[in-house]
Amino acid sequence: MRTVSSAPILSAVPGGGAIPRHVAIIMDGNGRWAKQRHLPRLAGHKAGVDAVRKVTRAARAMGIEALTLYAFSSENWRRPEEEVSDLMGLLRIFIRSDLDELARENVRLRVIGDYRRFAPDLVAMVDGAIARTAGNDGPILAIALNYGAQAELVGAARQLAEDVRAGRMDPSAIDAGAIEARLDTHDLPPLDLLIRTSGEHRLSNFLLWQAAYAELLFVETLWPDFSPAELAEAVAAFGRRQRRYGGL
Ligand code: FPP
16 A cells, blocks of 8 residues: 655645644554564653654644544553553653643643543543643644544444433434534544554554544554654645545
């Protein structure tokens, strides 16, 4: 499959092409990045957090309204306990070290996924971070934590069933909008561009509903090496694509 690695590197926001309003990234390849350097997997995840910092800054500078990052999937619990705990530790460090900047930069921090299954202190930190930036009106940084698209859709179906059972809704009123309103992403712009790093060509239970009309981009780069220049290339590739939404 084609990647953007041969596209010209743009030094600034690409001119002419449309800027995606909402970009989502499956940040894959931290483990392989570490292995290539004979380092422990944790070193790869740490380098992954550095990439998160650089790429979120670049997304803001390009005028991307919402960036959604897949940080911990509902399937990641299957990893060794030590790695799960390392990832939670990195999330704590990220909130401690980066929340001031996000708040100052007018970013609204959001979480998608069932993060309430995390340790109580981490849930409190995440809630505090969301509350601290809730009054901002700038770009959205949505972090997917214990997120799985199938569980998200099951949750929406359950809410609809409850609404019908309680007489608040008629089954004939259930349409795509009714489902979207019950997804974790209900207040985010429509997903325009979904990027997966590290050469894997899968969605891995990420934003399955939202990806219906998104442009998909698979790049070979391992996540820790994914740079602002590569985000600019991805945005430029998006600007060159023609979106027809089923029309001609
Ligand atoms: C995939 O690489 C990456 C993850 C499962 C975790 C992504 C997490 C981060 C980048 C750090 C935490 C994020 C924030 C926002 C603080 P992999 O381990 O599956 O890599 P591999 O496929 O090469 O083994």
